[in-house]
Amino acid sequence: MSLYPPLLSLFLLISSTVSATAAATAAVSPVSSPSASPTPKLPSPSPISTSTLDPEQRTALDSLNIPTPKDPCSPQPHLSFAATCDSSSPYRHILSLSLFNCSDDVALSSTALKSLSTVTSLSFLNCPIPVIRLPTEFALNLRSFTCINSLKKLTGVWLSRLENVTELTVSKAIVTASGPSIILNNMRFLHSVTLSHANLSGFLPKHWHPNLTFVDLSANSLKGEIPLSLTRLENLVHLNLSSNSLDDTLPSTIGDLSALQNLSLGSNSLSGPIPQSLAELSGLMHLDLGSNQLNGTIPNFIRDMKSLKYLNLERNNFHGVLPFNATFIQKLEELKVGENSNLCYNHTTLGSKLKLGIAPCDKHGLPVSPPPAKDSSDDSSDNSDESDYSDVEDKKHHHGPSKIVLGVAIGLSSIVFLIVFLILLSRCCK
Template structure:
């Protein structure tokens, strides 16, 4: 019998190559592709210009409509019903409604607050600026009297203490990332007798914390300024105070021993100052304290064990101080915390028979004398901000298993594919050879 045609052998050879290449490709191609990053959207300003002729359908006072138009705020529909933009809030007066709240956000460079426009808006009780770096404004006396809430965040370029002190009826004041020119907070707060909440942060504010504050204050935030001196003990008279943030200033001296008299406190941050001395034992008397940040100071002595008895505590940061001795906490206390940081305390150590060395505490274990055995490791503390979901460091095992998972299967599959292809080719060759010789 004649040998098989050359074309048949060629086709069989090509079939074998296709089979081999497709098998090899499937063995080396990853099973999943990296996710495509979501599209980014540029923020849409909350204020857009509209035609003045469209204001006839508005039930708002015509003078206030014209004032809004001068600020490029939409008036094509009733501004009092534009709930989607959260720009305005109105009363229910007749025949015309009046503005009670106005928020200006992401202002353009050509926005100007004229005295006439502000005079027309004297019914406002709340006035808020967000990212509106416009020139400082002169507020009419009628508007000064009616305002209960005022905020300026990255807006108005600069403010003076005297200007803010005019807003005598405020219950809520927020000024952040705006330079405030004043000799101290008292210049502002001494005149605001109705104030309940005050935030003056990142404002380059100098001076001391006032010795006398409104006893009805529930929120104080003076963070990110240049305040100096001691924390006055009179602060502890604020029985209604729920939040106190004095972080990132240059405060010195000791924390007042009567600090525990602030029985309503839930959040305290005194971090990044120059405070010294011990943690007052009275803090244990604050029943609802959730957040305590004393990091980056010069506090010393031993860490008090009473902190572990505070049942509401979830965030405890004592890092970067001069604490010494043995950490008095056990695993059950640390595990209930969402944030726990004690690193960068060179004289602090932990009992390795109580706490596992795999806990990333950032301090050394203790020797038999209660002293650090070696320099503290460079790892950060365990906290809710850590990228790892575990308090244990299993990075070596994870990387090893990932390496095996990525490289192992591709080599095995490739070898099997080559072997099967060889067997198929051999069988076909033997069949053809038997027919040719038969």
């Protein structure tokens, strides 16, 4: 029992020592160590800063007629405005600015944008407001620009002034330009570009910056061939040129895009066979070549592409036997091969009731003719005739021999009847 007072005293002594040490540490911590190397001050958002927004930038925001919160840097939901700021002192500065669902009262001005030259990311979403000429410093400081269903009278020359952006996204906005080259040629640091549903015409650029990893020029009016220079982008992961008017053949060097995971070239006028080099794209997950004029047989190497999840080859001119087995088809999340009139599948391997939109093959590797159309009254019993394909050949062979046997039987019966008739007739004459 006599041990408790000394133990209690020791505990109190340790507690007081720890408290004193913590207080000393707290007092010393704000002082920088003279031997420590200086840390560069990065402009990163800091929600814990107690500084207020630069008054000049506050005034600039107010002049845009955008309803903004008392502290624009604080994260909070808002109908038409969002911003992130750095943590500088005594005043913070805006780094990213997003305007969405804009009213007609929003008015951009060069004076306001000059005060907002610290902005490196600018986004417009559902803001159909007129564009203005961006101040040079503001334009060159941008690293990311997004315009979706926004900005009236947008031109390729206006976009080309964003020389230092690494991410450019323009979608569902009419851009007046003779082609994408005028926009992209001077963007030396570009990594990701989306110019989709933008009314672009002309040809694909002949020159591409090697840093590109993402290219989406879908749903425009681009024409001509896919240039070989595009296949030299060894870092390209995503390529979408679908829904244009591209023609000629697929580049024979398309397999040089070794990092490619998504290739979408559907809804164009591409012709010729699928190039053998496509087999080199071992990481390809999405392949869309549908709605073109491609021909030849579907190459066997496609079934060996282990990463493939989505495959669209429908609405082309492919012929021959589909080279896919059940294992390959089951691993796909989606497969489209329909509307290739000269393409068929081996129903002994894949089953006769597989619905692929193409006919099964006959013994010669040709599509089996479809069965006769049924009356509309029978439609409710079976909405698809594809499962009947497998029975057509058997019915053909079955109906042929039956008619021969029936003919022979009738002939023999006639002969027997004639013999009996002659015998009876001879007896009557006697």
